[in-house]
Amino acid sequence: MRSDDQAADGDRRSPRAADALAGLLVADESMRSVLLRVAEVAVQTLADSSEASVTLVERGRPTSASWTGLLAFELDEAQFGLDHGPGLEAAVSGRALVVGDMRTEKRWPGFADLAVRQGALSSLSTPIPIQHGLRAALNLYSPEPDAYGEQQQALVRDLAGVAAVAIGNMHSYDQVQRTAAKLQEAMASRATIEQAKGILMARHRIDAEEAFQVLSARSQHANRKVRDLAADIVAEFDGGGPPVTG
Structure with a gap:
C-alpha cells in the first residue's frame, strides 16, 4: 500500500x-x-x-x-x-x-x-x-x-x-x-474528368454533355470508374497520344 x-x-x-x-x-x-x-x-x-x-x-x-x-x-x-x-x-x-x-x-x-x-x-x-x-x-x-x-x-x-x-x-x-482528404480527392477527380472531357470534345468535335456520355459509356463497358478512365485519357494526351484537332 x-x-x-x-x-x-x-x-x-x-x-x-x-x-x-x-x-x-x-x-x-x-x-x-x-x-x-x-x-x-x-x-x-x-x-x-x-x-x-x-x-x-x-x-x-x-x-x-x-x-x-x-x-x-x-x-x-x-x-x-x-x-x-x-x-x-x-x-x-x-x-x-x-x-x-x-x-x-x-x-x-x-x-x-x-x-x-x-x-x-x-x-x-x-x-x-x-x-x-x-x-x-x-x-x-x-x-x-x-x-x-x-x-x-x-x-x-x-x-x-x-x-x-x-x-x-x-x-x-x-x-x-479525413474529410479534407476526401474533398481534395474529389476535387482532383473532377478536374481530371473535366480535362478528359475537353480532350474528347476537341478530338471528336462534340459538346461537353456528349463527351461525358462517351466517358460514361466507356466506364460501363470496361467496368471501371469514370475518374480512372479520365485519368488514362489525360495521361495518353500528356504522353503524346493522338493529336487534338480543331
Missing part, C-alpha cells in the same frame, strides 16, 4: 499531469501517440511502480491501444482472450473497477490467476468517458496488493476526464483531416 507521502506527491503531480494532456497540440499528434501519453501520464501521476494501458473498444472489438510496459500489454491481451477482466469490463460498462488482491479475486478467476503469475497483485481500471462510438478504460497494474485506495482512484478519475477531452479532440481532428 502507498504511504501518505506518496499520495501527497501524487496530489502535487496531478495538475501538472493534467496540463500535459490538456496542452497537447493535436496537429502534432496521432491517436496512438495521444493514447500512449495518457498511459504515461497515469504512471507519472501515481509515482509508483505501476504499469498502465488504455483499452479501446470500437464496434465491439477490444484492443490494447497503448501501454507503458510488457506486463500491462500482456494483461490486457489476456482479458481479450478470456473475454473477461476488469479493464475490459470497465471500458464496456463505464464503471471503475478495483482489484485489491488478485490472489483472492473471485470476479475474474482466470484473469486473476494469470495476473498473479505475471506479478500483478492489484489493479485499477477507470472508464474514459469519450463518445464517437468508442469505449475506453485507463488501466493500472501494480506488483503490490491494495495499491489503489480512494485517493488514487480520485486522481485517476480526474485524469480520465482530462484524457477524454484530449482523445475527443484527436478523434475530431482525425475526422476533419
Whole structure:
C-alpha cells in the first residue's frame, strides 16, 4: 500500500499531469501517440511502480491501444482472450473497477490467476468517458496488493476526464483531416474528368454533355470508374497520344 507521502506527491503531480494532456497540440499528434501519453501520464501521476494501458473498444472489438510496459500489454491481451477482466469490463460498462488482491479475486478467476503469475497483485481500471462510438478504460497494474485506495482512484478519475477531452479532440481532428482528404480527392477527380472531357470534345468535335456520355459509356463497358478512365485519357494526351484537332 502507498504511504501518505506518496499520495501527497501524487496530489502535487496531478495538475501538472493534467496540463500535459490538456496542452497537447493535436496537429502534432496521432491517436496512438495521444493514447500512449495518457498511459504515461497515469504512471507519472501515481509515482509508483505501476504499469498502465488504455483499452479501446470500437464496434465491439477490444484492443490494447497503448501501454507503458510488457506486463500491462500482456494483461490486457489476456482479458481479450478470456473475454473477461476488469479493464475490459470497465471500458464496456463505464464503471471503475478495483482489484485489491488478485490472489483472492473471485470476479475474474482466470484473469486473476494469470495476473498473479505475471506479478500483478492489484489493479485499477477507470472508464474514459469519450463518445464517437468508442469505449475506453485507463488501466493500472501494480506488483503490490491494495495499491489503489480512494485517493488514487480520485486522481485517476480526474485524469480520465482530462484524457477524454484530449482523445475527443484527436478523434475530431482525425475526422476533419479525413474529410479534407476526401474533398481534395474529389476535387482532383473532377478536374481530371473535366480535362478528359475537353480532350474528347476537341478530338471528336462534340459538346461537353456528349463527351461525358462517351466517358460514361466507356466506364460501363470496361467496368471501371469514370475518374480512372479520365485519368488514362489525360495521361495518353500528356504522353503524346493522338493529336487534338480543331
